[in-house]
Amino acid sequence: MNNNKINKDNLIEDTLTLLLKQSDNTKIDVIYKLVNSLSTISLQELSKKLDPLFHFDFLSKLPNELSIKILSYTDCKTISIVSNVSRKWHQLSLDNTLWKQLYTTKWKSLAFVKNKISQFYPYLSDIKKELELENDSFVFQFWEVLNLLENLRLKDYQNSFNKSFNNKKKTENENEIQKKYKEFENIPGLWRAIYYLHLKLDSNWNNKKYSIYNMVSHTDSIYCLQYNNERIISGSRDQTIKVWDLKTNECIKTLNGHTGSILSLQFDANYLVTGSSDSTIILWDIKSFEIVRRITGHQDSVLSVKFNKDYIVSSSKDHTIRIWDIKTGEFVRKLEGHKTVANAIQLKGDIIVSASGDRLIRAWSLSTGKLLKTFEGHTRGIACIFFDGNIIISGSSDCTLKVWDFHSNKLLFTLYGHTELVRTIQFDGKKIVSGSYDRTIKIWDFKSKQLLFSLDGHLSKIFCLQFSDSKIISCSSDKHIIKWDFSRDILNIFP
Known part of the structure; x- marks a missing residue:
């Protein structure tokens, strides 16, 4: 046996x-x-x-950092499925680091969080205390997180953060902001909240959901504007520059200095530069709004101004582009080549790109003044231009927008839709937004080259616009500034 x-x-x-x-x-x-x-x-x-x-549950066997790294190569739909597999996978699927990575992959920029940090930071201890009341902080729902943030911020927002420039606290240095940012961003559930909030914002854009705020702001046509997270600054034919509170729409300062229309402006954390039909440029201190210096040299209206830390660049009806030392106001060099009005310029690094009524786009070296490239394709004069270092977008009185590859000089495509001169263009890498004398603003998808939708609200020619993740702000010959706010029914954390 x-x-x-x-x-x-x-x-x-x-x-x-x-x-x-x-x-x-x-x-x-x-x-x-x-x-x-x-x-x-x-x-x-x-x-x-x-x-x-x-x-085999490989994620449970790996260190959390490696598991999160693997999940970061997926998308939010996959993460949603992962969250239902097991308790461990659910915990991983809600990790802040993971959602931060998913956010930066989809939307790239984290700037808005850093911009808002000074508003939310004073309430950090309250936020943490509230979160600790939850049995499981990972399941703290994103709407609750964001409502908590906003409600705490609004308690004394008017007193603490909505002051005019003259009363504004000194800006914290970058190290202090970075330290606060690191502490703030680790609030459990925050990055998941921000991700879904931005999805909602994108949905509003895709479905043309917005609120409109109409500001009667000047006594004559408004030719130019720029805004940041706090202020709008506008320039008008009424010869004034006005500073507006972005949230309350109130005018907090009126600047007088030019004797002609303000045709162009740009500002940063230190300076405001304005160009006028009086042929002059004024450099203002952005904090005190005092005139630092007045620059003269152009023989006709200054149509466009741009600056960096070293130079001011201006273009004029006198056909020229001029470069000035920002610290001294001294003339550096003159760029000549356009046969008629130099309507618009853009400055990126060492490259100046100019657009003219002669139907040409020219690229110049800021440091040498040398002409680098010429782009030709429009059938009528070019009124406006956008340049980000790689892409040029031009708008013309031939009613079209043309998109060019800067490095190859190749015309990529032409957009048709406006019925009059295209006066202003902005681009964020995904959307092109254009404003025209036909009184409309048009939003185009860069990838598909399709018109997404048009906005009607101005009663006359649109001269200038700027847009961000959450809004478009435009100005017109109708004396109005209009805010088209796509963050309707979304808490105000996006710029």
């Missing part, structure tokens, strides 16, 4: 040894025949034994 068992065991062992030496296909054939010979009960037992081989 024992001999028979030994012989049987040896036979199985020999057979197994022989099978293990065979190809995978042979093994599969043999196993299939064996499985077919089993009873239903035996098949169930076999299935139980095989199950762990097919359902």
